[in-house]
Amino acid sequence: xxxxxxxxxxxxxxxxxxxxxxxxxxxxxxxxxxxxxxxxxxxxxxxxxxxxxxxxxxxxxxxxxxxxxxxxxxxxxxxxxxxxxxxxxxxxxxxxxxxxxxxxxxxxxxxxxxxxxxxxxxxxxxxxxxxxxxxxxxxxxxxxxxxxxxxxxxxxxxxxxxxxxxxxxxxxxxxxxxxxxxxxxxxxxxxxxxxxxxxxxxxxxxxxxxxxxxxxxxxxxxxxxxxxxxxxxxxxxxxxxxxxxxxxxxxxxxxxxxxxxxxxxxxxxxxxxxxxxxxxxxxxxxxxxxxxxxxxxxxxxxxxxxxxxxxxxxxxxxxxxxxxxxxxxxxxxxxxxxxxxxxxxxxxxxxxxxxxxxxxxxxxxxxxxxxxxxxxxxxxxxxxxxxxxxxxxxxxxxxxxxxxxxxxxxxxx
Amino acid sequence: xxxxxxxxxxxxxxxxxxxxxxxxxxxxxxxxxxxxxxxxxxxxxxxxxxxxxxxxxxxxxxxxxxxxxxxxxxxxxxxxxxxxxxxxxxxxxxxxxxxxxxxxxxxxxxxxxxxxxxxxxxxxxxxxxxxxxxxxxxxxxxxxxxxxxxxxxxxxxxxxxxxxxxxxxxxxxxxxxxxxxxxxxxxxxxxxxxxxxxxxxxxxxxxxxxxxxxxxxxxxxxxxxxxxxxxxxxxxxxxxxxxxxxxxxxxxxxxxxxxxxxxxxxxxxxxxxxxxxxxxxxxxxxxxxxxxxxxxxxxxxxxxxxxxxxxxxxxxxxxxxxxxxxxxxxxxxxxxxxxxxxxxxxxxxxxxxxxxxxxxxxxxxxxxxxxxxxxxxxxxxxxxxxxxxxxxxxxxxxxxxxxxxxxxxxxxx
Numbered sequence: 001x002x003x004x005x006x007x008x009x010x011x012x013x014x015x016x017x018x019x020x021x022x023x024x025x026x027x028x029x030x031x032x033x034x035x036x037x038x039x040x041x042x043x044x045x046x047x048x049x050x051x052x053x054x055x056x057x058x059x060x061x062x063x064x065x066x067x068x069x070x071x072x073x074x075x076x077x078x079x080x081x082x083x084x085x086x087x088x089x090x091x092x093x094x095x096x097x098x099x100x101x102x103x104x105x106x107x108x109x110x111x112x113x114x115x116x117x118x119x120x121x122x123x124x125x126x127x128x129x130x131x132x133x134x135x136x137x138x139x140x141x142x143x144x145x146x147x148x149x150x151x152x153x154x155x156x157x158x159x160x161x162x163x164x165x166x167x168x169x170x171x172x173x174x175x176x177x178x179x180x181x182x183x184x185x186x187x188x189x190x191x192x193x194x195x196x197x198x199x200x201x202x203x204x205x206x207x208x209x210x211x212x213x214x215x216x217x218x219x220x221x222x223x224x225x226x227x228x229x230x231x232x233x234x235x236x237x238x239x240x241x242x243x244x245x246x247x248x249x250x251x252x253x254x255x256x257x258x259x260x261x262x263x264x265x266x267x268x269x270x271x272x273x274x275x276x277x278x279x280x281x282x283x284x285x286x287x288x289x290x291x292x293x294x295x296x297x298x299x300x301x302x303x304x305x306x307x308x309x310x311x312x313x314x315x316x317x318x319x320x321x322x323x324x325x326x327x328x329x330x331x332x333x334x335x336x337x338x339x340x341x342x343x344x345x346x347x348x349x350x351x352x353x354x355x356x357x358x359x360x361x362x363x364x365x366x367x368x369x370x371x372x373x374x375x376x377x378x379x380x381x382x383x384x385x386x387x388x389x390x391x392x393x394x395x396x397x398x399x400x401x402x403x404x405x406x407x408x409x410x411x412x413x
Numbered sequence: 414x415x416x417x418x419x420x421x422x423x424x425x426x427x428x429x430x431x432x433x434x435x436x437x438x439x440x441x442x443x444x445x446x447x448x449x450x451x452x453x454x455x456x457x458x459x460x461x462x463x464x465x466x467x468x469x470x471x472x473x474x475x476x477x478x479x480x481x482x483x484x485x486x487x488x489x490x491x492x493x494x495x496x497x498x499x500x501x502x503x504x505x506x507x508x509x510x511x512x513x514x515x516x517x518x519x520x521x522x523x524x525x526x527x528x529x530x531x532x533x534x535x536x537x538x539x540x541x542x543x544x545x546x547x548x549x550x551x552x553x554x555x556x557x558x559x560x561x562x563x564x565x566x567x568x569x570x571x572x573x574x575x576x577x578x579x580x581x582x583x584x585x586x587x588x589x590x591x592x593x594x595x596x597x598x599x600x601x602x603x604x605x606x607x608x609x610x611x612x613x614x615x616x617x618x619x620x621x622x623x624x625x626x627x628x629x630x631x632x633x634x635x636x637x638x639x640x641x642x643x644x645x646x647x648x649x650x651x652x653x654x655x656x657x658x659x660x661x662x663x664x665x666x667x668x669x670x671x672x673x674x675x676x677x678x679x680x681x682x683x684x685x686x687x688x689x690x691x692x693x694x695x696x697x698x699x700x701x702x703x704x705x706x707x708x709x710x711x712x713x714x715x716x717x718x719x720x721x722x723x724x725x726x727x728x729x730x731x732x733x734x735x736x737x738x739x740x741x742x743x744x745x746x747x748x749x750x751x752x753x754x755x756x757x758x759x760x761x762x763x764x765x766x767x768x769x770x771x772x773x774x775x776x777x778x779x780x781x782x783x784x785x786x787x788x789x790x791x792x793x794x795x796x797x798x799x800x801x802x803x804x805x806x807x808x809x810x811x812x813x814x815x816x817x818x819x820x821x822x823x824x825x826x
């Protein structure tokens with residue numbers, strides 16, 4: 001037992017939990033790398049194993065979910081740093097179509113499956129809504145690891161994820177309005193309008209402002225000025241985006257994009273930022289795995305429902321997202337389709353809201369939870385396979401930050 | 414207001430608090446740099462300003478205290494990375510004397526002042542104990558910023574801080590034993606023995622083990638192997654150290670030292686680690702400031718007591734620590750003396766334990782709290798002054814990680 005003093009000051013239990021998460025994630029990542037499987041899958045499975053489903057070593061607390069959230073915020077910020085606004089604008093139309101079809105197909109499928117399974121109208125609408133949102137963090141992580149964020153298909157996926165988030169917001173507003181008794185179209189228009197306004201304004205003007213300010217930032221007296229300004233922009237826009245109804249990760253992505261040009265060639269800022277990302281991302285991945293509740297499998301009808309919903313979630317996003325990229329090469333369409341598959345947290349939260357409003361049943365909730373985790377596990381190997389021809393690296397996972405730095409500097413660390 | 418969805422997933426309030434802390438810390442750091450004052454003082458004052466004492470924008474929550482703790486853990490880990498075990502061993506005797514005198518003088522002074530002020534025997538023992546522990550984080554930060562961690566006096570301060578922590582543990586055990594009615598000397602010997610054993614064993618063998626393992630670490634398949642192993646060692650030894658009764662930051666420092674040789678010249682690992690440190694340290698500094706309770710000043714007798722205790726804390730550590738370095742140059746003795754002044758969190762916790770056991774009064778508690786924050790504010794300018802002749806840099810704060818990297822890479826970021 002730690003002494004009174006030590007335990008009182010230093011949150012021994014919390015530090016132990018953090019250590020277990022880091023160690024489990026890294027060991028599983030190493031194992032999966034050796035098996036030539038995506039490290040992210042290993043890290044999510046680490047969460048399943050240490051979480052309540054299997055060993056019960058670590059419980060998914062509020063604290064861990066916050067650290068996980070900060071982790072995915074940094075991940076998207078780092079991705080934004082590699083993405084200039086014009087890269088996204090150039091693929092804007094394609095991304096919009098990918099997002100739209102990638103939302104419509106899963107929504108309809110989820111709605112129909114739930115209705116067929118005996119769900120009410122509202123319940124089915126909620127299940128449809130829960131199938132909509134793409135969790136771009138997983139895809140960004142895998143593509144970043146493969147050094148493929150600068151491909152056109154990667155840009156389309158990123159752009160579509162931004163639009164997807166706004167469409168998801170609109171759908172959730174409609175669905176929860178329906179559950180409340182009525183949809184207030186004036187409010188809905190306002191909600192959607194604000195979200196779009198925020199995204200477009202920051203996307204269009206953020207980079208210009210930061211590039212104009214760059215010389216002044218260089219002149220700051222404080223050390224590591226761009227890293228510090230980056231932290232402030234990242235957290236600032238994450239918070240502001242929430243107030244505009246947009247996900248925090250979208251704000252972080254926009255913050256990164258705003259700084260992409262101003263910090264181009266500033267390797268130190270990128271390595272410093274990627275240190276934070278690399279430290280925090282395992283918490284994001286492990287936390288996803290910890291939310292899986294394997295006890296759903298005790299009821300075989302739920303197993304079937306969970307598998308059906310998961311299959312529908314995978315197929316409809318793949319087909320919808322892929323068809324949205326019509327006109328590109330077949331392989332590129334497939335790449336975009338698989339890139340949109342992971343659902344992650346947002347689907348879970350939609351289902352939680354439904355559960356909180358007492359309009360969806362426990363079995364639907366359990367199935368959505370399973371689908372959210374399962375799609376994040378299924379997608380990475382598919383992404384690896386579909387992108388294998390584009391991969392110019394040597395099998396060594398590395399990222400984002402490696403342009404211009406010598407191989408030795410890159411590989412170690 | 415954020416939408417239901419956004420607020421539910423993303424802890425809008427927490428992200429806002431984190432943003433305010435980062436922004437306030439960075440703005441104040443910049444301001445203090447322009448005034449040629451230590452940035453750390455600006456960051457601690459940022460905590461006073463945004464905390465409950467002044468603006469009340471952010472409350473010192475459990476979460477923030479945990480992030481602060483992780484921040485100082487990384488800070489000491491980073492410092493450990495720059496410190497080889499033999500650097501500390503070489504100054505071991507001197508450090509032991511500095512630590513011992515730096516513990517005896519403040520303890521006696523605190524005891525006598527409290528007794529004179531009408532405190533009971535136990536109360537006075539607690540106040541003495543609360544004045545003992547040096548918070549090495551602040552000094553490490555300032556010396557690191559000045560690029561002076563490799564001076565002999567810096568090593569003495571670091572070594573003394575490790576020994577000081579163990580002496581503080583013994584004193585607290587004795588004092589709380591007395592408050593409980595009896596001191597169990599067998600338990601006490603066991604507590605002290607375990608703490609010493611842990612520190613000596615890890616200090617002596619950690620580096621050898623890690624250096625021997627280094628080639629295998631290089632061969633890991635996972636990316637950034639040394640950074641990942643570093644994270645695991647840092648958190649692992651922090652946790653284990655708590656179970657041996659030693660502070661988590663001492664464990665982190667030992668982890669850093671264990672890796673110092675194995676990662677020598679691995680700049681990427683150091684920059685990645687320092688990214689995490691730079692992100693988290695502001696929380697450590699701001700959190701100190703947030704704990705200051707300016708309402709003590711409503712009672713003028715407490716003001717006097719707080720000032721007397723603070724003055725005693727500063728003078729006795731300076732004299733005790735300085736005398737312990739007898740035989741070094743006068744200037745070096747003074748450098749070591751000022752380096753030991755900051756008290757920080759540990760003193761607060763000792764006082765909290767006394768308060769929890771109902772053996773110290775509110776006015777003593779408030780005074781100790783004030784002393785803890787005040788010493789961390791007073792020390793950095795003194796350190797800067799006493800070390801000004803050793804400083805070979807240009808007034809630009811930078812750190813730890815800068816050996817071998819080009820000036821441009823260093824300064825930006």
